[in-house]
Amino acid sequence: MTGKPRAPRSAGRAPSGxxxxxxASRGEGRPNSRPGGLEISNQQxxxxxxxxxxxxxxxxxxxxxxxxxxTISVTLTDNATVRRVNREFLRHDYDTDVLSFLFESPRVAxxxxxxxxxxxxxxxxxxxxxxxxxxxxxxxxxxxGWSGRDELTLYLIHGLLHLCGYDDQTPPERRVMRGRERTIxxxxxxxTARGIGSGGRVGRCALAxxxxxx
Numbered sequence: 001m002t003g004k005p006r007a008p009r010s011a012g013r014a015p016s017g018x019x020x021x022x023x024a025s026r027g028e029g030r031p032n033s034r035p036g037g038l039e040i041s042n043q044q045x046x047x048x049x050x051x052x053x054x055x056x057x058x059x060x061x062x063x064x065x066x067x068x069x070x071t072i073s074v075t076l077t078d079n080a081t082v083r084r085v086n087r088e089f090l091r092h093d094y095d096t097d098v099l100s101f102l103f104e105s106p107r108v109a110x111x112x113x114x115x116x117x118x119x120x121x122x123x124x125x126x127x128x129x130x131x132x133x134x135x136x137x138x139x140x141x142x143x144x145g146w147s148g149r150d151e152l153t154l155y156l157i158h159g160l161l162h163l164c165g166y167d168d169q170t171p172p173e174r175r176v177m178r179g180r181e182r183t184i185x186x187x188x189x190x191x192t193a194r195g196i197g198s199g200g201r202v203g204r205c206a207l208a209x210x211x212x213x214x
Contacts, residue, residue: 004061039073045076046138047148057153057188061160064184065121068109072163073129074156082133097140099131100162121164130159150190157184 040051054074062070079095087093089101109123123152137152144151159183161180185191 022057029097034114037071041073041075041077043077043081044134047076047152048132049076049134049149049152053149057156058160060184060187061157061164062121062126064180064187065161065164066118066123067121067164068123068125070124070126070128070163072126072160075133076134076152078135079133082131082136085131095133095136097133097136098159100159101129102163103127105127105163105165119164120166124164125174126163128163130156130163132156132159146191153188153190154181154185157181177199 038055039055042049042051042054054076058072058074082097082099083093083095085099086096090099104127105124107123108125111118127205132152132155134148134152137155139150141148141151156183158177161177161184166173166177166178166180186208
């Protein structure tokens with residue numbers, strides 16, 4: 001979700017003030033990478049995933065979208081925490097799988113003319129945050145025929161695509177976003193799970209949005 005948290009794939013403009021990752025009691029600093037910085041806070045035990053794997057997913061999305069520079073915070077947590085943030089920041093009192101908050105996203109580089117669909121993150125400097133429920137990923141993965149780690153990967157990709165400027169509030173926009181999700185999953189060597197099609201199970205999300213599945 002870009003500048004918005006998603007509701008079971010949904011989103012909304014984030015309020016001003018401290019970033020949500022300052023919710024996290026543990027963080028990882030901001031290593032130098034192609035993104036301007038990446039902060040990871042892993043507060044969950046539902047899905048076994050390393051920080052290197054999270055970095056790989058973030059970089060895959062930013063490179064696929066041709067983002068010029070990014071400062072990203074990723075927090076992996078549980079259902080209760082995501083619901084609390086959804087309620088306190090977005091006034092949505094329901095569970096969701098991922099929330100995205102976009103704080104800033106100026107385009108500082110001209111888009112190149114490339115074949116195929118335009119990359120909405122192209123040339124942007126993104127400052128944003130993604131909050132993922134690993135607990136929900138573990139609970140729902142079996143319904144879609146893959147692992148909790150793959151389900152969590154989908155949530156994170158979805159949230160990052162919102163930061164890049166994608167939305168899924170209308171059927172045409174959902175089709176575009178689902179297509180980008182499939183492409184990036186393939187780039188990461190992950191086969192497409194059942195349910196990620198032209199419509200999609202990655203639900204009610206938008207900027208400052210929450211949620212991947214409808």
